[in-house]
Amino acid sequence: MKRIFSVLVENRSGVLSKVSGLFARRSFNIDSLAVGETNDPDVSCMTIVSSGSKQTMEQIEKQLNKKLDVIKIKSFENWQSVTRELILIKLRYNKSNREEILSVCSLANAEVVDAGKRTMMIQMCDTPEKVQMLLDLLSGISIVEVARTGTLALQRCVDMEK
């Protein structure tokens, strides 16, 4: 099973390594990890997507809770949350495939954010599944570089209000 952990941590040096080290040390998977400051500068939010057995998912939450730099953990399934990922793709293009690229972009709601004579950069922000779809659609085209943020997620409002 896949599970998303939204982990509020003390915004101190070394915390990222403590949390990622815990995953390495106990052989927990990290499918993706994204970190950023919250509205409170003393607090960072780590969004960690992991997969494994139900028991492993339980252990991840319990072991994270033992870390003294972890303030709070929320964990949820994909459908209980809004998930987003940002991707930047740099492509090599030419006259013959330019139109095709642009039509893929409009299909996927991606936009061209930078371009040169031979390369262009595409940006897309959507669910991780759609981001993957865009990459698949562009697989026939020569991709130069890709950067992705990893999944960001917050629990759905109605679920939180319950």
Place this chain on the structure above:
Amino acid sequence: MNGADAVAKCLELQGVTTVYGYPGVAICPVYDSLLDTKIHSVLVRSEANAAHAASGEARISGKPGVCICTSGPGSTNLITGIATAYMDSIPLVCITGQVNSDLIGGDVFQEADITGAAESFVKYSYLVRKASDIPRIFKEAFHIASTGRRGPVLIDIPFDIQNQELRRFEWPEEVNLRTYKPTYYGNPMQIRKVVTALEACKRPVLYTGGGVHLCGARALVREFSEKFNIPVVSTMMGIGTMPSNHPLYMGMAGNNGNLAANKAIADSDAVILVGARIADRAVNAPQKMMANKVLIHIDVDPAEIGKNAKCDLPIVGDAKAIFEEMVKQEIDIPDLSEWVGSLQKVRNGKSRAVAPKKLVDPGYFVNVLSSHMEKDAVYVADVGQNQIWSCSNVIMQEGRFLTSGGMGTMGYALPAAIGAKMADPRRQVVSVSGDGGFQMAMMELATSNQENLDLKHVVMNNGELGMVREAQHFSFNDRYTMVDLKGGPDYDQLAKAYRMKYLKLESNADVETVVEKFLKTKGSVLLEVMVDEDGIVRKTGGAK
């Protein structure tokens, strides 16, 4: 007042009387400041042993042990001791010197990223950034080490911070950490469910681990067992929960445990596991073992519950607080005398025959030694075959059995015995090691001398690394390698070198008299017990 003075003052305020360590330039300010306090600094001979000694002290005093070492190699040497304490949940506060803060990251002389290196073996760690943080950090560190699931906390202090002036020493009244609120009291609803579960079962058993000793719940667990006539078995770390001859005590369970204890678990319909983590050596194949019975798991660390076996009824909290409630419960428990009787029959059925083999039967020796020890004596067992001989044959009264359970760190016994003796000089302390583990720690005989300690040390000498040799016998077709310890030393000469008395035991016939002499002799004594190199622990269940 500078940072180092603040460290000394914090230790005083925490009631620390003894610290164990090894100096280096990077920690000199702290040791200098300690000179102006009543705190006694014990100079060990190798840093890991500072942590082991602090561990021995902590396990007897119930308060965090403190060790202080220097930067770089001093701190990395300490890691084995820290990891050993971490695996057995022993409260320690470990202080290390660090290079000047502006040099950190520059790979300067004796620099090591110790907070990074020790991360997976500590409950928490601090790298002190300014001297004014020292009072808060120390207050927090002692709190973290000694509450919840106990464990080591590391404080790394750069040299310049030790020398930095503090305008004000602000000692916090209490600790308030938003990320750390361990559960102390058990949930009353869960306790009531345990009552209901116990009323419904016919063959309950209490399975006690090291947590019972760590939180001082021994008397309460006994009271509970006696009040409701529930038999008790223990893990290796739980040895001493009950006196060995207690009618309700069935012994140590697990791979190396005895028949009655393992039968108690196997035949039970409800297991109350207290302060134990279902370790692989204690419960083999836990899912299978715990099937078809109600597993009630009492532990302060919620992560241990359900980690290795499916738990039916968890209670998170301090075992002492929980058993204070449990003994007050009115439980309409069925008559358990038949169940207890059937286990007692197994326990009493087979008395241990002294193996008529050459040299000394180590199990018999442990039996005699422990039964001659004082009532509240501390038995410190090392690691290897000797540990198995010790834990499966030791006779406990009101004393303690200390050993490195989780980590299995060779060389633990000697320094831990030093710490235990420092914690309570009135008590008799005996360390029992094999010749392998003893050689990893024997430099600490000098420490013991320097502190004028009256310690009794046993070396079971077979000139081999017996446990590995045994594995090579069973799994590698007797292709022995790396297990021969015939290089010495001569233990009589060693005892002489360290100005100790020396005794030797070579046959079963002399065990009683030599043990008596060993324990009665004033001052430190080294007893060399000759055991057979072909000795096997795998099949010996032990007597009691």
